[in-house]
Amino acid sequence: MARSFKTKDTRRIIKTHTKISSQLNYVINLSENYKNAIKDNVNNYISNKINETLSNIPVDELNRNKQGIRVKSLHDSGYNNISDIAYKTVLELKEINGISLESAYAIRETVDKMVNQIVDVTKLALSVDNKTPETTAIVRCVDIYRKIFPCAGRCTQLLNTYSEKVNTEIENVATAKNGVKWLFSSKENKDKAEKAYEFLTYLAKSEYGAFADESSKSAIDVEKITDEECWSDFEKYSIQFYNILEEITPNALGNNKALGLPDELAKQVESQEVDLTGLACELRKYQLTGVKYAFLQQKVLLGDEMGLGKTIQAIALMVALRNIGATRFMVVCPASVIANWCREITEKSDLIVVKIHGQDKSVALENWMQNGGVAVTTYETTGYIDLEDSFRFENLIVDEAHYIKNPEARRSRNVRNIADHAKRILFMTGTALENRVNEMIELISILQPQIAYEVDGMEYLSSAPEFREKVAPVYYRRKREEVLTELPQLIENKEWLDMNPVEKEAYYNAVMSDNMQAPRRVSWNVANIADSSKAKRLKEIVDEATDDGRKVIVFSYFLDTIKKVKLVLGDKCVDHINGAVSPQRRQEIIDEFNNAKAGAVLPAQIQAGGTGLNIQSASVVIICEPQFKPSIENQAISRAYRMGQTRNVLVYRLLCEDSIDEQMMKMLNKKQNIFNEFADKSSAKDTIEINEETFNNMMKVEYERVKNLVNNSNTEK
Incomplete structure (x- = not known):
């Protein structure tokens, strides 16, 4: 039987498949090597951080509880800090002159407690503002692994699919490697060799061979990436980086904690499966947990702190529900963020958006009722939405749900009416407990009335585990420090400024006037802005930010202050955001700011630009005057200090000494201390704002102080 191929062809095809197998295994092994390198580098980073902390603790701390340990003996033997003895055994400690066996055990026990406490609080922190050899090694390994891992996964699939068959066919075709052997082979073996050669040739030219060649070359190229390119990728794709770190080194970020739910509910949530096909972005682990929780519990209040991505969790929930047959969803949100909601849904999923707002709201509503999709509307527009009694839709999402905590308000009644038609409801707010627990209970009563009934009257137990366990099936809150421990540092600065004579005169006149708000404009209320110490400091901060490659958001309560900010900074500013700016224009301004170069400034009235917007491209926040509520400033800062931020966020509060600012x-x-206390425990017992009465009392004191200063000044003259 004549062969259709030559002996050299046989050797060539065997060599080709040996190479393909090597290429596929090379990519798989490289991926595994970088996975192990991530572990090693992170462990090295953590170990060094722990040792650094221990080295700053003197051995004298061993006697803090007066255990009678002879610390002098340790010093005399050259052991001056805890790091020096951290890894000494009891027997090694006993060998130190002056240390008894009993003392050695006491030292070992005390040191172990110290080490364990430090281990618990030591975590990985990555920031483009703090590039060290250690963090660069981690970022580099993660970036390369991130790029190689998908290829490695496909290589594994190809090998699992074809390797056994390829090995068998190589054995079959090997008959043709030797002319003599071929001559004495049976017809059956020759047939097998012919078919094997045909199969191996085909396979080598198919995706199997092409992908092996392409992926191995890509892997080699990926390893050539520079450190700066890796850091640049980290800035762009930080969520992917942290997801990889959570997967490979779950304890390193310090957020590998329980879900914050009762054990049984936590197990149910973790085991809940959701199909997110059609979601065009990656979720963090805690966000996926939020989606599963809402999917499982059906009617819930998601109270995650600002900056944790409640919007993307809501979008993912809708995608998951769509994938089990749901067709209609509705989002109710403040008008200021309707454009952002429409954009986020469109960019982050394949869901169809129907905007029910403006002149065409009736037509849009009819379209949504007939064809489905995600209806996005505003609290104001809910009054125009009249649904037939029999009409049902799958999921209602209410953003900033604390807007409807007053059951007597018109918008609250409107949303309740719509909620009656929804099979599932997701309320979202980072400030649900801002004032009183009974307002949180009011929201829960819409979702799960039975739970609201059970906890009604339990306000005094609001910080107790019993209360939190009772509301757990309907209320889920995570805080940034629990789930975003990797966030870069938030550095807050109080910029106290001395008023010059011109500022003092303008301020005194403001205090003596009938306008109670005028003194809050201190320094900004001078006739010539060149005389303003706050304006001068503002310009200095912006110049520093520009040199450091940063963008800036400037917040003020007062529109005339915002206008003066623009006057001072000129063309560095994009258009400002205030309550009169339409949602569409607001989004255009943010897009312009995000696309602008370093040094760009976004001025915004804090009550308009401080909520519902994601502006991670800024890493400097300037607040022109103190606000009445800590939460208002926290919300404003959270526009920049949120998931996806890769730079340290610098906050500057511009303040004048000897003024109402103080x-x-x-x-x-x-008030902030009170807020921190209740926010940590998901309880709220007291109002935490500077109310009108308190401010009026402040102004009376300030009026008397200024009047005395002015009178004394006149007397001296």
Whole structure:
């Protein structure tokens, strides 16, 4: 039987498949090597951080509880800090002159407690503002692994699919490697060789061979990436980086904690499966948990702190529900963020958006009712939405749900009416407990009335585990420090400024006027802005930010202050955001700011630009005057300090000494402490704002102070 191929062809095809197998295994092994390198580099980073901390603790701390340990003996033997003895055994400690066996055990026990405490709080922190050899090695390994891993996965699939068949066919075709052997082979073996050669040739030219060649070359190229390119990728794709780190080194980020739910509910949530096909972005692990929780519990209040991505969790929930047959969803949100909602849904999923707002709202509503999709509307527009009694839709999402905590308000009644038609409801707010627990209960009563009934009257137990466990089936809150421990540092600065004579005169006149708000414009209310110390400091901060490659958001309560900010900074500013700016224009301004070069400034009234917007491209926040509520400033800062931020966020508060700024800051600090206490425990017992009565009392004190200063000045003259 004549062969259709030559002996050299046989050797060539065998060599080709040996090479293909090597290429596929090379990519798989490279991926595994970088996975192990990530572990090693992260462990090295954590170990060094722990040792660094231990080296700063003197051995004298061993006697803090007066255990009678002879610390002098340790010093005399050259052991001056805890790091020096951290890894010594009891027997090694006993060998130190002056240390008994009993003392050695006591030292070992005390040191172990210290080490364990430090291990618990030591975590990986990556920031483009703090590039060290250690962090660069981690970022580099993660970036390369991120790029190689998908290829490695496909290589594994190809090998699993074809390797056994290829090995068998190589054995069959090997008959033709030797002319003599071929001559004495049976017809059956020759047939097998012919078919094997045909199969191996075909396979080598198919995706199997092409992908092996392409992926191995790509892997080699990926390893050539520079450190700066890796850091640049980290800035662009930080979520992917952190997801990989969570997967490979779950303890390193310090957020590998329980779900914050009762055990049984936590198990149910974790085991809940959701199909997110059609979601065009990656979720963090805690976000996926939020989606599963809402999917499982059906009617819930998601109270995640600002910056944790409640919007993307809501979008993912709708995608998951669509994938089991749901066709209609509705989002109710403040008008200021309707454009952002429409954009996020369109960009982050394949869901169809129907905007029900403006002149065409009736036509849009009819379109949504007939054809489905995601209806996005505003609280104001809900009054025009009249659904037939029999009409049902799958999921209602209410953004900033604390807007409807007052059951007597018209918008609350409107949303309740719509909620009656929804099979599932997701309320979202980072400030649901901002004022009183009974307002949180009011929201829960719409979702799961039985739970609201059970906890009604339990306000005094709001910080107790019993209360939190009772509301867990309907209320789920995560805080940034629990799930975004990798966030870069938030650095807050109080910029206290001395008023010059011109500012003092303008301020005194403001205090003595009948306008109670005028003194809050201190420094900004001078006739010539060149005389403003706040304006001068603002310009300095913006110049520093520009040199450091940063963008800036400037917040003020007062529109005339915002206009003066624009006057001072000129063409560095994009258009400003205030309550009069339409949602569409607001989004255009943010897009312009995001696309602008370093040094760009976005001025915004804090009550308009401080909520519902994602502006991670900024890493400097300037607040022109103290606000009445700590939460208002926290919300404003959270526009920049949120998931996806890769730079340290710098916050500057512009403050004038010997002015109403000083009194307000004292009061705000007190209120902020109250807020931190209840926010940590998901409870709220007291109002935490500077209310009108408190501010009026402040102004009376300030009026008397200024009047005395002015009178004394006149007397001296």
